[in-house]
Amino acid sequence: MKEIRIHARAGQGAITTAALLGFAYFKEGMYPYAFPNFGAARMGAPMNAFVRVDSKPVRLRSQIYEPDYVIIVDPTLMRGYNCFSGLKENGIAIINAEENSEMPKLNARQRAFLIPANEIALKTIGRPLGNTALIGAFAAATGDLKLDFLLEVIGSRFTGKVGQANIEAVKQGYEYVRSINSKTSKEQGR
């Protein structure tokens, strides 16, 4: 079983992100359960969305306290909230952050990826909605989701120009993480 916790503000598309990830896992033949937890039910209020996924139907209905992965859509939430609370020993964090932002302090085996997702979104979609870039980054960072399936899911959720723009955002998020990874492995090779 894998557990994903998404940190965002209401209106930033966290539920759609959870749904798209769930759909991609569904395409992989897994049984995802994607669900939101609303806070104050107001635009801008901190909220979570979750995906719990397993090879058999998910029965556990509680929220996620010890995620394998966290996705932080809005980095301002890292002030005042411990977005990494309960993150597994070898967990992965995907963070929407400007380039050269400070790396969060994590344990040795935990990994964080800072993705300029809003920048990617502005270039591709024309609006600072970094979710699809983050999903692409998630696929590359975790290795859980095939890029082809993901693009198929995005293509069925968004049509026309918006679809093309979001597919491009996913690809750029994916490539961004791949380039970080290859840089790190080269450095380690030295």
Added chain:
Amino acid sequence: MKEFLEGSRGVAEAVKLCAPGVISAYPITPQTHIVEELAQMVADGSLNAQFVNVESEHSAASVVLGAVAAGVRSYTATSSQGLLYMAEVIFNIAGMRLPLVLTCANRAISAPINIWNDQQDSVSLRDAGWIQLYAENNQEAVDFHFMGYRLSEDKSVMLPVMVCMDGFILTHGMETVDIPEQEKVNKFLPAYKPLYKLDTQDPISMGLLADPDYYLEARFAIQETLKSVLSFIPKVSEEFRNTFGRDYKDCLVEEYFTKDADKVIVAMGSVCGTIKEVIDELRKKKKKVGLLRIISYRPFPYNRVYEALKNVPRVAVLDKAVSLGAYAPLAVEVKAAFLGKKKSPKVTSSFVAGLGGRDITAHSIKEIFRKLTQTEVNSEFIDLKPELLTEEYGE
């Protein structure tokens, strides 16, 4: 076909397959995507029904009452305050012996204002004469709508069915659901042929005054029918299995590792999934624990509960509702199942959890098993924050 869907969307698809002629709903909070999806289907022309948007839940219930009285299969959905606002009409629909299916997206009751999940809304309407089925997951929520209409419209029943599914946890939760083909649904659920209806060519009156000479018998008749529904639900469940392949056994209760159990939790709805996970974990550690899931809360399957629990030493009843000032609602029924019987659990403790959306975790369930000792407790609140109970006002 297996699809990855939001619970509300799955239910809307199920309702569409049941082809109601009239759908009526109040579209604002507390409402779910169910009626939003149905309104879209009607607007798109993929569902040939009249969608009546109304100004309140009282009106929504009144519209479907009228539609069924006129002989048309109908549908509505609500939750929380909306269901309470319907309450007067809810009693009338059953009293007038009108078949209907309503989805209750289980949510808390004000005050304080709270939009989140518990089961206080439908549990509070337990005495209305409706059949109430509680779904554990979205597949069941979908399937119970087919069964609901089949049960409701049978000439031996003619009573409404409330399909209860946990708000947010199921209604807003996306998971894999098998949406059946129209042909199979048609085979299982034939077109509605009313026993009686409002017809200008052949006028009758419905819902009239019944003075003390008649009222008692009308209520007695519903009571007797609901008793017989306890043996009819398993038949419908069998028909369902034969048509769709999914097996809900008697569809009154589900037993999960109860046979050799020392400790069993009794509960309803989606929390049962969490309980099953905890049971699997504890069973690996050789702990003999189990779950008795109540599917049919009304009519209440006393005999099945007795048979399932008579040899279990300790039983914990988990309520996601309270009867303020008395024992918790589900606990009362479970205790009543053993009155005057030869065998019974030594301890039947009662716990209240998850009110107003307080998350019920695996830890909460383990806490219940831990607190299920030889000392019986009643309405013990789980995950209570004592620090919130110390505030004082005034001098």
